[in-house]
Amino acid sequence: MSTPESFNERVYEVVKRIPRGLVATYGQVAALAGNHRNARFVGYALHVNPEPGMIPCHRVVFRDGSLAPGFAFGGPEEQRVLLEGEGVAFTPPVKCQKNAGAEGWLVDLSRCQWQD
């Protein structure tokens, strides 16, 4: 009710609701915003980022737990520091991890994935 706002605004609301120390995936945010298919729209919403500093895009990660390489505010390395500073559990760069979004550093979704 009284929320005819586009998914875009919906995404901002969800992302801003992510508690400190936890992270959410694009799919989860998109799911809370309406449909998990909007995952690509979630990234777009954060891309416009009409309210910088207000939307913790660093708390939004891929389904694999990796981040957006090159699109983070200052680099995936900075993101790891921020999340780690918030108390988010990270997995060390495993050699067998071909998923090296943030230099092999993946967020431990098993522990820190945000759940409403």
Place this chain on the structure above:
DNA sequence: AGATTGACAGACA
């Protein structure tokens, strides 16, 4: 004003 892209994710072959 129309076509294409876009920080993804899931389903299918």
Place this chain on the structure above:
DNA sequence: CTGTCTGCCAATC
């Protein structure tokens, strides 16, 4: 198991 394709909405060219 890997690779490819589609689906969704809005913004941009």
